[in-house]
Amino acid sequence: MSTESTVTQIVIKDTSANPAPLGLLGFGTTTILLNLHNAGCYPLNSMIIGMGLFVGGIAQLIAGVQEFKKNNTFGATAFCAYGSFWLSLIVIWLLPKTGAGAALASDEKALAAYLFIWGLFTLFMFFGSLRLSRMLQVVFATLTVLFFLLAIGDYTGNAGIKTFAGYEGVVCGLSAFYGSVALVLNEVYGKTVLPLG
Structure with a gap:
């Protein structure tokens, strides 16, 4: 009596859309608008x-969770982290406006520490981006500089540094916005319409 066993292999193909354009759009648009404020507009x-x-918070979190499904640790970490950054920044701004949170307002030194730690995280993400596209390298390089400039501006109280940071931040936001548009158009047309490097 012979016993035969059959092994069936099931391959699941991921047909979900690329979440990176949404995440880059969320990051880019909010970064542009906030830094126009920082520049004094x-x-x-x-x-x-x-x-x-x-857009900066919830849309980026959604994109980050979708990146986990795509097995993209870098994208998942980046979008979830910066989406959470935006949500935390909103709380930092609004909590002191409430009766219960008025005593919890952050001073400039605390905000400098907050921005510095985000700059440090972004610097490490920049090193990770060196294995990815030029577009992402530009986004993370300019974002690293932005966080450190804003931290220095808050720590020193130098309004000129914060204004300069605003203009630099607009460049950062525009690079992410470009990346979002490039990813969408390149996929729609099935060819490189806007290069990512």
Whole structure:
């Protein structure tokens, strides 16, 4: 009597869309708008808070969770981290405006520490981006510089540094916005419409 066994292999193909354009759009648009404020174009207002909460925060978190499904540790970490950054920044701005949170307002030194630790994290992510596209290298390089400039500006109280950081931050945001548009158009047309490097 012979016993034969059959092994069946099942391959699951991932057909879900690329979440990176959404994450880059969320990051890029909110970074541009916040840094236009930092450059002195307009005061901090509900437009920045709304964009930060929903586009910078929630949209990036959604993109990050989708990157986990794509087995992209770098993308998942980046989008979830920076989405959480935006949500935490909104809380830092709004909590002191409440009765219970008025005594918890962060001073400039605390904000400098907050921005410095984000700059340090971003520096390490920049090193990771060296294995990826030029577009991402530009995003992470300019974001590293932005966080450190803002940290120095808050620590020293130098308004000129924060204004300069605003202009540099617009460049950072535009590079991410470009990446989002490039990924979408390149996929739609099935060829390189906008190079990513």
